[in-house]
Amino acid sequence: MRLFVIPILFCFSLTAFAQSVYEESSRLIAAGKKQQAWSVLYPLAKNNGDSRAMMILGQMLLNSPEVEDSSQKALRMFRAAANNGHPGAEALVEVARSQMEFSRQAAKRVANATAYYAQAERDYAKYQERLKNGFLDDDGNLYGAQVDVFIDGDSTIPSQVESLVSTNPQLREAVLTRYHLVFNESQIGKANPFTSSFKPPTKGLEPDINGQTAGGLGVSRFPAIVLRTTQDKTPKSVSLDQLTRWANQWSQK
Numbered sequence: 001m002r003l004f005v006i007p008i009l010f011c012f013s014l015t016a017f018a019q020s021v022y023e024e025s026s027r028l029i030a031a032g033k034k035q036q037a038w039s040v041l042y043p044l045a046k047n048n049g050d051s052r053a054m055m056i057l058g059q060m061l062l063n064s065p066e067v068e069d070s071s072q073k074a075l076r077m078f079r080a081a082a083n084n085g086h087p088g089a090e091a092l093v094e095v096a097r098s099q100m101e102f103s104r105q106a107a108k109r110v111a112n113a114t115a116y117y118a119q120a121e122r123d124y125a126k127y128q129e130r131l132k133n134g135f136l137d138d139d140g141n142l143y144g145a146q147v148d149v150f151i152d153g154d155s156t157i158p159s160q161v162e163s164l165v166s167t168n169p170q171l172r173e174a175v176l177t178r179y180h181l182v183f184n185e186s187q188i189g190k191a192n193p194f195t196s197s198f199k200p201p202t203k204g205l206e207p208d209i210n211g212q213t214a215g216g217l218g219v220s221r222f223p224a225i226v227l228r229t230t231q232d233k234t235p236k237s238v239s240l241d242q243l244t245r246w247a248n249q250w251s252q253k
Helices: 002-030 034-048 051-062 070-083 089-131 157-166 169-174 212-216 240-251
Strands: 145-151 175-183 206-209 224-229 236-238
Touching: 002 034, 002 051, 034 051, 051 070, 051 089, 070 089, 145 157, 145 212, 157 169, 157 175, 157 240, 169 175, 169 240, 175 212, 206 212, 224 240, 236 240
Parallel strands: 145 175, 175 206
Antiparallel strands: 145 224, 224 236
16 A cells, blocks of 8 residues: 555645645736736646646636737647646637637738728828819819809809800819808708709809808808919909909910
8 A cells, every 4th residue: 555655645745736826826817917827827837737727828818918929829728728638628729719810800900991091191191292283173183273152042153153264275274163052051951042043053062051161261251252373372352353354364374
């Protein structure tokens, strides 16, 4: 019988030691001291092949996104625990795989979003640079001047401005025209502000709710015409006669 005393005592002491390590690591993890818990558990897993220690280490990694490749390292730890006979390890192998795939997809989405916003910033910078040289329409075409027409009801001004610009090839290519219908938010869904004789511009009318666009250009009375040029981008309210004289001078350049 004496031949079995030492091995039995040795196994008992190992089990008692391992149990004390589990308890100590649990205390450290609960206190948020992951690094110290790792230092206590890792030798037991590495030197003794302790599958329970491996499982605890894997779970620590799985819950430590601050660790680089934490899901992949957790997967290796769970596989090692499975190879050492831990009955619950295979289930956590699948959990780690799922988390790795989720992390991979999340990283891909972040990379795509980063690339998208970087491109958007470059495009916006180009847009701002082009704006220094003139006025851009919705398609990115560059013009040397811009005329904004504002009305709040029946008016012949839009058709007159459109006729002035469209009949002159030079103006048509060089001047961006926009036509705005100014109305209060309370008027939405109410009576049509136009009579049957009103002739809308070919481009149509852009809604200017509560006159926000007009106000930004210093306009509060309607109808109104606002002229801006590359030489002087300061908005200038002009009459139809003044616009006509400017157009004649422009086309003679």
